[in-house]
Amino acid sequence: MQANTLPAASHDFDGFGAVPGIEVGRVFVNRQALARAQVHRPLQAGICGTGKRGAESIVVSGGYEDDQDDGGAIVYTGQGGRNPDTGLQVDDQELTRGNAALATSMATGIPVRVVRGWMGDRQHSPTTGYRYDGLFRVVDYWHETGRSNFRIWRYRLVQLESAEAPNGAPAGAVPTGGTTTAVEPTGQVAPTRTEAMVQRIVRSTRVANFVKRAHDFTCQVCGTQLRTPTGSYAEAAHIRGLGAPHNGPDVAGNVLCLCPNHHTLFDFGTLAIADDLTITDRATGADLGTLREAAGHHVDPAHLSYHRDHYSEGWKHAQD
Amino acid sequence: MQANTLPAASHDFDGFGAVPGIEVGRVFVNRQALARAQVHRPLQAGICGTGKRGAESIVVSGGYEDDQDDGGAIVYTGQGGRNPDTGLQVDDQELTRGNAALATSMATGIPVRVVRGWMGDRQHSPTTGYRYDGLFRVVDYWHETGRSNFRIWRYRLVQLESAEAPNGAPAGAVPTGGTTTAVEPTGQVAPTRTEAMVQRIVRSTRVANFVKRAHDFTCQVCGTQLRTPTGSYAEAAHIRGLGAPHNGPDVAGNVLCLCPNHHTLFDFGTLAIADDLTITDRATGADLGTLREAAGHHVDPAHLSYHRDHYSEGWKHAQD
Numbered sequence: 001m002q003a004n005t006l007p008a009a010s011h012d013f014d015g016f017g018a019v020p021g022i023e024v025g026r027v028f029v030n031r032q033a034l035a036r037a038q039v040h041r042p043l044q045a046g047i048c049g050t051g052k053r054g055a056e057s058i059v060v061s062g063g064y065e066d067d068q069d070d071g072g073a074i075v076y077t078g079q080g081g082r083n084p085d086t087g088l089q090v091d092d093q094e095l096t097r098g099n100a101a102l103a104t105s106m107a108t109g110i111p112v113r114v115v116r117g118w119m120g121d122r123q124h125s126p127t128t129g130y131r132y133d134g135l136f137r138v139v140d141y142w143h144e145t146g147r148s149n150f151r152i153w154r155y156r157l158v159q160l161e162s163a164e165a166p167n168g169a170p171a172g173a174v175p176t177g178g179t180t181t182a183v184e185p186t187g188q189v190a191p192t193r194t195e196a197m198v199q200r201i202v203r204s205t206r207v208a209n210f211v212k213r214a215h216d217f218t219c220q221v222c223g224t225q226l227r228t229p230t231g232s233y234a235e236a237a238h239i240r241g242l243g244a245p246h247n248g249p250d251v252a253g254n255v256l257c258l259c260p261n262h263h264t265l266f267d268f269g270t271l272a273i274a275d276d277l278t279i280t281d282r283a284t285g286a287d288l289g290t291l292r293e294a295a296g297h298h299v300d301p302a303h304l305s306y307h308r309d310h311y312s313e314g315w316k317h318a319q320d
Numbered sequence: 321m322q323a324n325t326l327p328a329a330s331h332d333f334d335g336f337g338a339v340p341g342i343e344v345g346r347v348f349v350n351r352q353a354l355a356r357a358q359v360h361r362p363l364q365a366g367i368c369g370t371g372k373r374g375a376e377s378i379v380v381s382g383g384y385e386d387d388q389d390d391g392g393a394i395v396y397t398g399q400g401g402r403n404p405d406t407g408l409q410v411d412d413q414e415l416t417r418g419n420a421a422l423a424t425s426m427a428t429g430i431p432v433r434v435v436r437g438w439m440g441d442r443q444h445s446p447t448t449g450y451r452y453d454g455l456f457r458v459v460d461y462w463h464e465t466g467r468s469n470f471r472i473w474r475y476r477l478v479q480l481e482s483a484e485a486p487n488g489a490p491a492g493a494v495p496t497g498g499t500t501t502a503v504e505p506t507g508q509v510a511p512t513r514t515e516a517m518v519q520r521i522v523r524s525t526r527v528a529n530f531v532k533r534a535h536d537f538t539c540q541v542c543g544t545q546l547r548t549p550t551g552s553y554a555e556a557a558h559i560r561g562l563g564a565p566h567n568g569p570d571v572a573g574n575v576l577c578l579c580p581n582h583h584t585l586f587d588f589g590t591l592a593i594a595d596d597l598t599i600t601d602r603a604t605g606a607d608l609g610t611l612r613e614a615a616g617h618h619v620d621p622a623h624l625s626y627h628r629d630h631y632s633e634g635w636k637h638a639q640d
Binding site for chain 1: 334336337371372415420423424427428429430431525526528529532544546547548549550551552553579580581583584585588589590603604634635
């Protein structure tokens with residue numbers, strides 16, 4: 001790691017979360033200024049952190065052609081495997097160092113500081129320098145074959161409280177033909193991005209509840225049924241994630257009914273489910289039997305295959 | 321239930337989620353108009369729904385002196401036990417009917433339509449009629465002794481995407497001394513409510529991670545350690561919830577390290593932990609042994625007592 005080049009953390013600041021005295025939106029002239037302010041301590045690496053503790057901060061600077069920046073959500077490509085002279089991807093990326101740090105951040109839930117650089121996405125990046133854009137959570141990570149045919153690790157980060165848009169525009173404002181001043185809404189207004197998202201959540205919960213009821217709220221992996229005072233509790237796990245970048249369909253064949261523990265393990269790629277529905281625990285190699293089926297609910301093997309293709313490699317490279 | 325008085329749901333609308341064609345913020349002159357629009361179908365009851373399917377909608381109208389309305393978050397009191405003539409609480413509330421419906425909504429995750437009436441909280445309610453204020457999730461429910469010394473059920477509902485404030489004011493806007501038009505932030509700005517919340521989340525994750533590390537990410541109830549490619553995963557469960565209305569402290573003595581399954585069961589009151597740390601499964605009566613302890617982490621029995629006092633009664637009245 002680059003410990004020698006990192007400014008020491010101040011007494012009250014352990015490196016994670018907001019830096020005291022640095023407000024969202026502050027722009028720094030260069031990487032040196034960013035490092036001095038402890039917003040992002042390394043001078044070159046895009047990720048600051050360790051596999052053990054998680055990531056403190058990242059710089060989104062458009063260095064990877066596969067990066068996507070949607071403002072409140074970012075798909076960020078891991079580090080490594082590039083020719084330092086040409087910037088071309090010449091080898092697979094490994095789930096180590098900064099890449100392991102971002103993976104650990106998903107497990108710990110500790111937010112990551114995001115800095116956008118002037119070379120990044122035109123719509124969401126500053127025109128010069130580096131801007132601190134607040135805290136994001138890592139909500140998903142997976143691997144895929146990049147445009148260069150080498151394996152890259154990718155991370156989906158979502159801004160904490162997306163209401164706080166980094167460029168100062170409140171995310172709840174009506175996007176077009178509206179006003180951002182506080183007025184009582186009258187009559188029909190154009191649906192906002194927020195409303196569209198809420199509609200998607202509701203639609204999704206309907207499919208989810210169909211699948212959970214089909215299995216009477218028992219886990220398709222272990223058969224556990226968690227009981228609450230008014231009924232049972234289970235979770236609906238989308239096999240191929242909805243929306244960008246996975247674009248899985250919101251249909252029952254793309255949903256599993258799982259207990260929270262197996263939902264967690266499935267999302268981290270610890271569980272692999274084969275086309276014949278046999279389940280393997282990748283951490284131990286244990287055979288966990290066969291996925292339980294229910295009348296009226298059939299899992300689509302194409303989605304299981306997608307999940308295996310994008311969530312399995314971490315185990316081959318795990319450094320426990 | 322009041323099936324005879326309810327308008328039938330239309331073909332495309334199953335009663336849950338947004339009603340097609342009804343935008344957030346629309347005001348209805350009276351309960352009859354609300355019912356005709358299918359926003360809230362019963363003419364008198366504050367909760368529409370069943371224990372089996374969950375709640376479709378509620379009307380927040382200030383009928384209970386214990387209700388609290390913070391705009392994006394509502395603490396809502398259940399129904400029943402009141403003298404219909406005087407409105408005084410004269411008996412305990414039961415976890416049945418509408419109260420069971422709201423409890424089930426927490427388990428299903430299906431959002432609940434919230435309507436605010438003119439009699440409700442002065443700051444957040446319409447001056448006349450009933451206003452549809454969008455979709456909320458039930459994130460917590462518990463019982464307590466109300467001001468009248470009878471048991472009441474309470475529910476915490478949080479607005480989906482709080483960015484969309486129901487009065488049209490974007491929640492991300494600077495609350496005072498600022499402008500809600502889109503401007504590039506310059507220099508120091510007053511911290512917004514959002515920033516305060518983000519700070520709270522970060523502070524909370526530090527305590528949480530201390531507790532999780534103390535237990536090496538193993539569940540204090542069952543000893544399970546969920547493995548991910550870069551380390552182990554556990555959850556930090558606050559015994560007495562942070563913030564209003566529980567106002568639990570963000571200290572290690574108020575946190576448990578649990579697997580997701582036991583976190584879920586603890587939050588629903590299915591697990592009861594006694595002062596001597598013995599654990600009971602209230603659904604089955606089974607003795608689950610003793611809470612595992614770790615050097616440097618001691619659970620405060622006062623918080624366990626608070627949890628038992630507020631999350632246990634559901635099982636006495638469960639109607640399975």
